[in-house]
Amino acid sequence: MLSVEEARARILEHVAPLGTERVALDAAARRVLAADITSREPIPPFDNSAMDGYALRAEDISAASAESPVSLRLVGEVAAGAEQLPTLSEGEALRIFTGAPVPPSANTVIEQEAVSADDGQVTLVAPVRPGNHIRPKGEDITLGSVVLRRGSELGPAEIGVLATLGYAAVEVSRQPRVAILGTGDELVPPGEPLRPGQIRDSNAYYLAAAVRRAGGIPLALGIVGDDEPALRERLTQAADADLLLTSGGVSVGEHDLVKRVLSELGSIAFWRVRVRPGKPLAFGLLGSTPVLGLPGNPVSAAVTFELFGRPAICRMLGATSIERPLISARLTGATLHRTDRRQYLRCRLATAEGVLMAHPAGNQGSHITTSLVGASGLLIVYEGEGAVHDGDTVPVLLLNDGMPWGV
Amino acid sequence: MLSVEEARARILEHVAPLGTERVALDAAARRVLAADITSREPIPPFDNSAMDGYALRAEDISAASAESPVSLRLVGEVAAGAEQLPTLSEGEALRIFTGAPVPPSANTVIEQEAVSADDGQVTLVAPVRPGNHIRPKGEDITLGSVVLRRGSELGPAEIGVLATLGYAAVEVSRQPRVAILGTGDELVPPGEPLRPGQIRDSNAYYLAAAVRRAGGIPLALGIVGDDEPALRERLTQAADADLLLTSGGVSVGEHDLVKRVLSELGSIAFWRVRVRPGKPLAFGLLGSTPVLGLPGNPVSAAVTFELFGRPAICRMLGATSIERPLISARLTGATLHRTDRRQYLRCRLATAEGVLMAHPAGNQGSHITTSLVGASGLLIVYEGEGAVHDGDTVPVLLLNDGMPWGV
Numbered sequence: 030m031l032s033v034e035e036a037r038a039r040i041l042e043h044v045a046p047l048g049t050e051r052v053a054l055d056a057a058a059r060r061v062l063a064a065d066i067t068s069r070e071p072i073p074p075f076d077n078s079a080m081d082g083y084a085l086r087a088e089d090i091s092a093a094s095a096e097s098p099v100s101l102r103l104v105g106e107v108a109a110g111a112e113q114l115p116t117l118s119e120g121e122a123l124r125i126f127t128g129a130p131v132p133p134s135a136n137t138v139i140e141q142e143a144v145s146a147d148d149g150q151v152t153l154v155a156p157v158r159p160g161n162h163i164r165p166k167g168e169d170i171t172l173g174s175v176v177l178r179r180g181s182e183l184g185p186a187e188i189g190v191l192a193t194l195g196y197a198a199v200e201v202s203r204q205p206r207v208a209i210l211g212t213g214d215e216l217v218p219p220g221e222p223l224r225p226g227q228i229r230d231s232n233a234y235y236l237a238a239a240v241r242r243a244g245g246i247p248l249a250l251g252i253v254g255d256d257e258p259a260l261r262e263r264l265t266q267a268a269d270a271d272l273l274l275t276s277g278g279v280s281v282g283e284h285d286l287v288k289r290v291l292s293e294l295g296s297i298a299f300w301r302v303r304v305r306p307g308k309p310l311a312f313g314l315l316g317s318t319p320v321l322g323l324p325g326n327p328v329s330a331a332v333t334f335e336l337f338g339r340p341a342i343c344r345m346l347g348a349t350s351i352e353r354p355l356i357s358a359r360l361t362g363a364t365l366h367r368t369d370r371r372q373y374l375r376c377r378l379a380t381a382e383g384v385l386m387a388h389p390a391g392n393q394g395s396h397i398t399t400s401l402v403g404a405s406g407l408l409i410v411y412e413g414e415g416a417v418h419d420g421d422t423v424p425v426l427l428l429n430d431g432m433p434w435g436v
Numbered sequence: 437m438l439s440v441e442e443a444r445a446r447i448l449e450h451v452a453p454l455g456t457e458r459v460a461l462d463a464a465a466r467r468v469l470a471a472d473i474t475s476r477e478p479i480p481p482f483d484n485s486a487m488d489g490y491a492l493r494a495e496d497i498s499a500a501s502a503e504s505p506v507s508l509r510l511v512g513e514v515a516a517g518a519e520q521l522p523t524l525s526e527g528e529a530l531r532i533f534t535g536a537p538v539p540p541s542a543n544t545v546i547e548q549e550a551v552s553a554d555d556g557q558v559t560l561v562a563p564v565r566p567g568n569h570i571r572p573k574g575e576d577i578t579l580g581s582v583v584l585r586r587g588s589e590l591g592p593a594e595i596g597v598l599a600t601l602g603y604a605a606v607e608v609s610r611q612p613r614v615a616i617l618g619t620g621d622e623l624v625p626p627g628e629p630l631r632p633g634q635i636r637d638s639n640a641y642y643l644a645a646a647v648r649r650a651g652g653i654p655l656a657l658g659i660v661g662d663d664e665p666a667l668r669e670r671l672t673q674a675a676d677a678d679l680l681l682t683s684g685g686v687s688v689g690e691h692d693l694v695k696r697v698l699s700e701l702g703s704i705a706f707w708r709v710r711v712r713p714g715k716p717l718a719f720g721l722l723g724s725t726p727v728l729g730l731p732g733n734p735v736s737a738a739v740t741f742e743l744f745g746r747p748a749i750c751r752m753l754g755a756t757s758i759e760r761p762l763i764s765a766r767l768t769g770a771t772l773h774r775t776d777r778r779q780y781l782r783c784r785l786a787t788a789e790g791v792l793m794a795h796p797a798g799n800q801g802s803h804i805t806t807s808l809v810g811a812s813g814l815l816i817v818y819e820g821e822g823a824v825h826d827g828d829t830v831p832v833l834l835l836n837d838g839m840p841w842g843v
Contacts, residue, residue, distance in 0.1 A: 054626060055656065058645040073803060074630055110622030110661065111633045128622055128732065130633045169804045176806065185649060186808035189642030189734060193635075193805050197627030215517030215535055219461060220604030223481055226518045226537045228600075235596030238465040242592060249462065254517065325535065327596060359790040383766040383829045385792045396480060397576045398600050399583065401593035422790045 030301045030308075032412075033336055033371055040312050040337055043319050046347035047203040047271060054191055057183050060201035061244060061346040066177040068194055071167030076131045078107075079162045083144060083151050084135035085122040087159040100152040107132065122151045131163050138162035170194070180349030182244070205345040207245040208270035208318075209236050210263055212278040212287040213325060214254035231398060232276040232323070232330045239334055243342045245272070253287070260290050268316050271345055274338055275311075277325030287322075295320060303412060305370045306395035307333040326395035332373050335407065335426070353407075353426040358387035360408070360423045365389070367413040375404035376425065387425050404428060437708045437715075439819075440743055440778055447719050447744055450726050453754035454610045454678060461598055464590050467608035468651060468753040473584040475601055478574030483538045485514075486569045490551060490558050491542035492529040494566040507559045514539065529558045538570050545569035577601070587756030589651070612752040614652040615677035615725075616643050617670055619685040619694040620732060621661035638805060639683040639730070639737045646741055650749045652679070660694070667697050675723050678752055681745060682718075684732030694729075702727060710819060712777045713802035714740040733802035739780050742814065742833065760814075760833040765794040767815070767830045772796070774820040782811035783832065794832050811835060 031039075049063035078084065085101055093099040105115040106124035115123060117134040124146075125131065125138060136159045145152045170176055176194065177187055183201070191199055216230040217223060230252050237247035248270055253260045267273040278287030288311070291297045297313030297320060306329040311322025321338055323330045335353065343351035358378060365374070375390040387408050390400040406425040410417055417423055438446075456470035485491065492508055500506040512522040513531035522530055524541040531553075532538065532545060543566045552559045577583055583601065584594055590608070598606055623637040624630060637659050644654035655677055660667045674680040685694030695718070698704045704720030704727060713736040718729025728745055730737045742760065750758035765785060772781070783794040794815050797807040813832040817824055824830055 054641055055644055058648060070630065072805070074635060075633065079801075079803070109620055109633070112631055114633075128620070128635070164801065164803050168799075168801070169806055177809070183645075185642050185645035185738070186805070186811065188645040189638040189738070190805050190809060192626045192638035192641035193734070195626050195628075195630070195636055197625065213516055213535070218604065219599045219602050221602075223477065223602070224519055226482065226516070226521075228481060228535070229602055231596040231599035234461055234599035235592050237462055238590075238592035238595045241465060327600070331592070331596070356787040357790050358787065380763040380765065380792055383764050383792055385787055385790055392575075394486075394571065394575070396486070396571050398479070398593075398597050399576055402584070402597060404593065 030303045033302060033304050036300055036302045036310060037337055037340060040319070040321065040341055041344055043314065044341045044344045047205060047345045049200050050203050051198050051200055053198050054188060054196060057191070057199050057201060058185070058188055059244065060183050060204070061348050062177055062179050062181045062183065063200040063202045063347060065175050065179050066191065066194065066196065068170045068172055068174050068176050070195065071172045072170035072193055073164050073166055073168065076166050077164050078125045078127055078129050078131055078138045079164050080138055080140040081126050082138050082140040082162065083122045083146070084117070084125040084131050084138050085157070086117060086119070086135060087137040087157055089120055090153050091156045093153045093156055095154045098152050098154045100150045103146070103149050103151055136160065178349065180347050182348065202345075202347045205245040205271040205342050206248055206269070207240045207342065208248045208250050208267040208273045209233050209240070210250040210267070210273065210275045211252040212254070212275055213252070216252045216254070218252065231327055232325070235327065235331060236274055236276065236334060239331070239339070240274075240342065243339045244346050244348070245342045255286050257286060257290060260286060261294070264290070264294060264315060267318055270318055272341060273315060273318055273320040274323060274334070275320065276323045276330045278322065291315070291320065291322070297322070303370045304333070304336065305368070305372045307336070308370070310337065327398045328375075328395040328401060331401055332407065336373070353428060356385070356425050356427050357422050358385040358406070358408075358425045360417055360419055360421050361386040361388045362419065363389050364419065365410045365417045367410055367415055367417070369412055371412050372410040373426070374408040374410065375400045376406050376408040377403060378405045378425065387423055437710045440709060440711050443707055443709045443717060444744055444747060447726070447728065447748055448751055450721065451748045451751045454612060454752045456607050457610050458605050458607055460605050461595060461603060464598070464606050464608060465592070465595055466651065467590050467611075468755050469584055469586050469588045469590060470607040470609045470754060472582050472586050473598065473601065473603065475577045475579055475581050475583050477602065478579045479577035479600055480571055480573055480575065483573050484571050485532045485534055485536050485538055485545045486571050487545055487547040488533050489545050489547040489569065490529045490553070491524070491532040491538050491545050492564070493524060493526070493542060494544040494564055496527055497560050498563045500560045500563055502561045505559050505561045507557045510553070510556050510558055543567065585756065587754050589755065609752075609754045612652040612678040612749050613655055613676070614647045614749065615655045615657050615674040615680045616640050616647070617657040617674070617680065617682045618659040619661070619682055620659070623659045623661070625659065638734055639732070642734065642738060643681055643683065643741060646738070646746070647681075647749065650746045651753050651755070652749045662693050664693060664697060667693060668701070671697065671701055671722060674725055677725055679748060680722060680725055680727045681730060681741070682727065683730045683737045685729065698722070698727065698729070704729070710777045711740070711743065712775070712779045714743070715777070717744065734805045735782070735802040735808060738808055739814065742835075743780070760835060763792070763832050763834050764829050765792040765813070765815075765832045767824055767826055767828050768793040768795045769826065770796045771826065772817045772824045774817055774822055774824070776819055778819050779817040780814040780833070781817065782807045783813050783815040784810060785812045785832065794830055
């Protein structure tokens with residue numbers, strides 16, 4: 030039997046980053062950067078005012094006090110977007126608005142609430158330090174600095190930074206096209222009635238949503254049962270894909286046509302991995318397309334997708350981080366026995382006084398689809414002897430993509 | 437000045453759930469359920485085998501032991517998807533495969549690894565308890581139970597459960613169309629060169645990505661400066677939208693054409709909210725379209741979108757949870773002084789031995805766009821006196837949507 034790490038390493042050996050493409054910035058959300066982003070300008074591009082107020086020379090009001098206020102002559106104003114900047118001389122001030130460039134002849138800004146302005150004059154009752162309410166050029170981003178790294182996923186913050194830096198389009202990795210095939214004589218699509226002995230194919234739908242969330246584009250190949258010509262034809266359709274995911278048909282059962290046909294058409298290995306849920310797994314190549322054969326049980330398919338499928342997609346995307354974040358939490362409400370297989374338990378996360386608590390879902394059977402609903406993490410019980418007890422620190426893979434998070 | 441809660445309550449008074457629409461299941465990911473989902477079948481729909489092995493009657497082998505093994509006659513086999521089920525009599529066993537229905541005449545299953553099978557016989561050396569390796573009908577979902585609630589966001593797990601229950605299409609709430617308008621003479625789109633005094637409009641791009649992530653559909657209205665006819669024309673385009681977001685032009689500055697035109701065309705209130713970043717805020721109606729006027733500083737726009745814009749979108753979606761999850765963490769590496777305004781600080785989260793730690797980003801200036809990159813939470817410092825110290829428990833709004841999470 031292979032360890033999770035051995036199985037993943039063997040898969041990733043055959044998976045390489047795909048090519049890149051240029052997309053408009055407004056279509057770049059959730060894509061992965063294909064090149065470092067270096068600033069071509071400092072941000073802010075010029076010293077500017079953080080307030081609506083007055084720009085002046087700090088040295089002119091260094092002696093101002095409530096007893097002896099200092100008045101400055103108002104000689105103009107600067108609004109945001111102003112291109113021509115007035116020059117200040119001794120004893121002069123400018124009206125200035127938030128975001129407006131601070132002229133080089135001024136060196137500080139005082140907010141309008143702190144002064145009295147009247148009749149072409151502004152009067153101050155206290156000194157102001159140089160640089161007050163000025164956002165210096167380059168304070169956010171210096172010219173030539175690497176602001177975003179290749180392999181970063183683009184969220185709203187990254188998109189905002191790219192806009193700030195003047196990137197109207199950006200080089201991102203191509204999204205992997207992931208073909209998904211359900212196998213099994215017992216499977217029926219969701220819209221059809223069940224005959225005795227049949228169940229609905231939920232894996233294809235789960236996996237399509239999970240592939241999309243991982244950054245891939247799902248291609249639905251449907252369901253095949255014990256029909257060799259149909260199976261061969263569907264597998265042909267997968268030739269254009271960057272990855273083929275199958276579910277079911279990889280166990281030791283004798284009814285696994287899929288296993289036989291895959292072995293004939295490609296180079297496929299069937300593995301037993303020391304993991305629960307999800308022991309049987311297949312991996313290989315069909316032509317040049319990597320094929321990952323996931324177990325048929327819904328929870329096993331979901332967990333093995335997380336452990337092996339999502340990292341393959343992230344690698345194709347050139348993502349810096351190909352795994353879910355691994356955090357630590359305290360086990361709550363359960364004693365978990367170690368076995369010779371690594372266990373991944375669906376859990377809910379909650380915090381109390383800054384301590385992160387992981388509650389495993391009640392029924393961890395690999396057919397309990399409802400245990401995946403609301404799970405915010407996969408609690409890991411490593412192989413070994415003994416048990417993990419209530420209150421012990423446990424590692425958790427964080428499934429942090431917008432789904433409910435217990436509070 | 438309004439509190440955050442007062443401002444939010446006034447906004448939500450004018451925001452109602454939108455209508456619903458039916459979408460195919462494979463297009464339903466990230467949508468919000470518009471009705472409870474009740475199971476129309478038990479899941480699993482029938483007792484089935486969890487293993488490849490043999491189905492038998494537990495009472496036939498109750499005396500089996502290594503010293504006196506019991507052999508049963510193999511009288512047939514049942515594969516997954518089988519519609520016709522053989523009947524077992526005393527002393528008989530059936531070959532059975534994973535997922536295959538267990539015939540009513542059998543009451544237990546033994547895995548193939550635990551028996552010897554040969555020449556039409558299967559031999560056991562130990563008794564097996566009734567129900568062994570059988571997944572009972574309805575164990576995952578009982579008939580008629582409410583499985584998913586109206587207002588839930590559909591992730592892969594929910595999509596999988598809907599497929600399992602036979603929903604090929606599902607009723608979801610309509611996605612709000614959110615018009616986004618940047619205002620300011622100083623703003624230039626990312627693709628154009630900067631003249632002196634100009635900056636790029638990043639808010640429109642940030643907000644479009646954030647609106648999409650919140651479940652809305654962004655409509656870009658572009659940028660308007662000091663051009664009244666252009667502004668009136670853009671605002672007309674917003675009439676079809678479910679929400680209009682503007683950024684900039686809501687402060688007390690005299691250069692705020694937007695403020696004046698919005699006030700003329702609609703019923704708009706300009707608020708000062710006790711929050712940092714983000715004090716100035718406008719809200720009202722333009723025709724029947726709610727308008728939310730966000731500040732122009734990028735960080736202020738982002739934070740006020742989280743506090744006021746995202747909840748409005750979630751309310752339109754009929755989502756159960758309209759706010760980000762509020763969790764608790766321990767402040768790390770900072771002392772934070774309370775003021776009369778509530779502070780929301782961008783922070784990174786990390787865990788150590790099950791304790792969740794929040795590190796505020798270094799520069800919390802409202803123009804520091806890079807402080808949003810990699811922020812996994814907004815640390816809240818409530819209004820008041822004194823300070824929050826290193827190690828104190830602090831509330832954090834979790835920005836948990838797939839972006840990096842410190843480890």
